Amino acid sequence: MEELIRRALAGDGAAFVALMDSQKSTMYKVARSYLHNDADAADAIGETVLACFEKLDTLRQPQYFRTWLVRILIRKCQDILRERTRSVPLEEIAPAACAEPGHARVEFLALLDGLDEKYRTVLLLYYGEGFTVKEIAQAMGLKVDTVKTRLKRARAGFKMIYEAEQEG
C-alpha cells in the first residue's frame, strides 16, 4: 500500500484510484456504522475521496494513511449527521438494516446497529480493521483512556446483542 501512496503523492492518478478502491470496504463499514443507510454512506465516501485527493500532500508518513483516511471519513459522517439532524425529523430517518438470514452484510451491520453510536465505530475499528487503541484515539479525536473504556463497554454490549440474536 505504501507504494500506492507514494505514487499517488507523486501525482499518479491511477495509483490514487487504486488506493481508494483498496480501502472501500473499510470506508463502507465505518461510514455505515455511523450513518445506518447506504445512500448516506455513499455520500460520505464520495466526500472523503475528494478530501483525500485535496489533502494528500498533508500526509507525510504513509504508514498512518489508514488512520488519516478514517479520520477524514468520520468527520464527513459527522457533517452528514449534523445536516440530517437539522433537516430531517428523527422519525423519518431510515430505519437500521434488519437482519436477513443468509445475507452476511445485513446481518453483520444489523448487529452493529444495535450498539450505541459511540461504541460501534470503536469496536469496528479495533476488531474489524485492526486499528490499535492509539490509532482509534487519533482517528476519532478521543483520549486513549476514553477509547479503552468505550471498547470495554462495546464488547459487553455486542456480546449481549449477539447472544440474544443467537437465542432468538
Next chain:
Amino acid sequence: MTEQKLREILEQNVEVPDMVNRKLEETCAQLEGERRPAGRKGPRPLRLALIAAALAAGCLLCVAAGVPARVFHLAAGGIETYEKIPGGPDVLTQIGGSRNPISEENGRLWLTIKEEAPIDITDLIGADTPYIYDNTDPETGYRDYLIVGGVPGDYGWAEYYEVEDNRFASCGGANVYTEYASIDGVTYTLDELTPEQRERTEHYVQNNDEGVKMWMEWRPWHDAAIKQLGIQ
C-alpha cells in the same frame, strides 16, 4: 464471547453495495477529469499572498507564524514551503505541484529539471547508479537534491530537501523501493500477488498472519545516492 469470536464476526468482508461502488467510481472519474496532480492542492488565497510576499522579498522568512520559513523551488517543478510550528506539526505547502521528472522515449531515459529542456541520462544511470542533481539554493544554502536511477522500463526518482540543518524530508518520488511478501515460504513482489494472497497480506498487516511476512527494499541506486549524500 472470546476475542477471537469478536474478530471473526467484525473482520469479515462486507459486500460493498452497488450504490457505494458507483459513487466511488463517479468521484474518481470526476477527479480524473480534473487532471490535477493528486494531493497537490493550491493554497488558500491568504496563504498564497503570504508566500508570494515572501518570494517577492527574495528571501526566506522566519517571522510571524503562518509565514513560510523556507521556500524551495523544486527540481521536479513547483514551489514548496516548509515551516515548523513551535510545539506543533511541520506544515508544508506546495504551489504548482511537482511532476515526474524522468520519462522514457524509444528506450532512452530523459530528465527534465524545472522548465529546462530534457536531457538524455540513459548512460549516466543504472540499477546501482544514481544521477544526483544538486538543487541547493545558492542564496540560502538550503539543500535540495533530485535523485534518479534505474534502467529503461524500470526507473524512478526521489527529491529530498533540507527542512532543518541536516534533516531532510521527501517531497516527491516514484518507484524508489520494492515491496515483497513471503507467503508460506515463497517470496513475491506485491505486483505478483493473486487477489487471495493480497487478502492474506492485508490480514497480516492487521492481525499478524503467521504464514506471511512483508518487507520493502530500497532500489540500489537510491541507497547509493543516500549514502553518497549522507543525508539519512
